Amino acid sequence: MEINNNKLPKRKPKKTFRSVTGYFPSKKNDRSLFFESMLEKTLFVTLEFDDNVLTYLEQPIKIDYKLKNRNTSYHPDCLINYKKGKSKLIEVKYSTELIEKKDKLEIKFNQARLYAEQNDLIFDTFDERCIDIQTLRNMEFLYSFAFHPSDNEKEQIILKILKENAELSVLELLTLITENRFEQAKYLPYVWKLVFDKLIKLDYQNIQINMNSQLRLNDE
Structure with a gap:
């Protein structure tokens, strides 16, 4: 059945004191x-x-x-x-x-x-x-970067380094980009955005996301 948002009748949602809306x-x-x-x-x-x-x-x-x-x-x-x-x-x-x-x-x-x-x-x-609570927390974290503005230059630098290395932790990746911690902080949101966009692989379903999380390029 194909979903058509314009043709299906909808209930008008109502806020109640018992619900978080x-x-x-x-x-x-x-x-x-x-x-x-x-x-x-x-x-x-x-x-x-x-x-x-x-x-x-x-x-x-x-x-x-x-x-x-x-x-x-x-x-x-x-x-x-x-x-x-x-x-x-x-x-x-x-x-x-x-x-x-x-x-x-x-x-x-x-x-x-x-x-x-x-x-x-x-x-x-x-x-x-x-849904496993840890997996959910990881999903919520990554989804917070779903609408982050793109920066093609930063994203290409990240992908290039991962292409040259089979697997890197988040911290290792940032260190290869720059030793400057303030500059690393500027790149980090784009790492998470690329993970959400499925250009970078990260095991968010089994392991809590942190700076030691392993990253690799998604070649699929």
Whole structure:
């Protein structure tokens, strides 16, 4: 199912005192997406790092159904469109809520599963157990450089040195660029930006990012 932001009905998100709300600047979508909880924001961050994700939308689907002879509706939290594979409808809930409100939520989830089946989609849930906390912190750190302005001269110097060396730590790379710590500080944001842009490889999924993190050129 192809996502079309203009054709899908949306629920107008409402701020509540129980939720942390805000706008997430999405690189993949080239716009900001509204989130109603930190967990929704967490999902958005992880999607930015998934190479198979083409785009995603917040609360784009309205599912109408009857409950006890009354008309009601349900809005799943996210619709993800992949480069390969079926699109997914995602409901974002903390694991405690999934347990405590299981019976009530299952009614909505069954409607979502039926809708997904009828529209060639997959329905799934996302909770805090779906992402390792250290990996998330690394993702959040790298994503903070996603919109950093480019500096072609600095970036080319960084890439040239990595091309000449199989693998370097962040500190080793900066030392080869310059011994001046103030100048090193000017180059560092571009190292992280190049990592986010996938021009430089760094194992952010298993090891906490620091100045000893190993870098190598992404030749893929």
